[in-house]
Amino acid sequence: AQSVTQLDSHVSVSEGTPVLLRCNYSSSYSPSLFWYVQHPNKGLQLLLKYTSAATLVKGINGFEAEFKKSETSFHLTKPSAHMSDAAEYFCVVSDRSGNTPLVFGKGTRLSVIA
């Protein structure tokens, strides 16, 4: 079985300061991991994904995430927050067995304060 836990339901940062959104996962197999972003009243858009290549993954809009197997984590970071980063972020895990669907975390709402 696989699961994903987003450790914060809401994160608030000031514009220009670093962003850290935390995600821990559990998987019986070597996982694929994704971060999706959802802006208000929009669909989800892929930020980045890890599929067993480099453990540090770079995504769009300056975001990156590091796969840490020993810590079962896949935290999302950005050096400097922009107002346009305010959105809901979802961490997603797949066990790559082909037998189960993607499992979505419950989401972290990021607020950016001017």
Place this chain on the structure above:
Amino acid sequence: NAGVTQTPKFRVLKTGQSMTLLCAQDMNHEYMYWYRQDPGMGLRLIHYSVGEGTTAKGEVPDGYNVSRLKKQNFLLGLESAAPSQTSVYFCASSYSDYLRTDTQYFGPGTRLTVL
């Protein structure tokens, strides 16, 4: 190239009424999915399709039916709507789902309220 589109964007139903949500994609993707999003729950998979003419159950399939008669379209039906089906519904598609690594592309969502 419109990507993934959903019709309608909003709908209000009375308990017991039926309706069909339409999803269309123009990316020639093989796989299509229907999710529901509820506050604090993330997204949960309702049904999915691995190709034209195929459908399969996801995590929360009860009360829903689907059809994939054409590769580009994936329909979600509610035969007898219930208040518990009040949600935002998202359709997604991917080129393939080999080892669950492919990116899924999402539509803008349908906000459904059942009174």
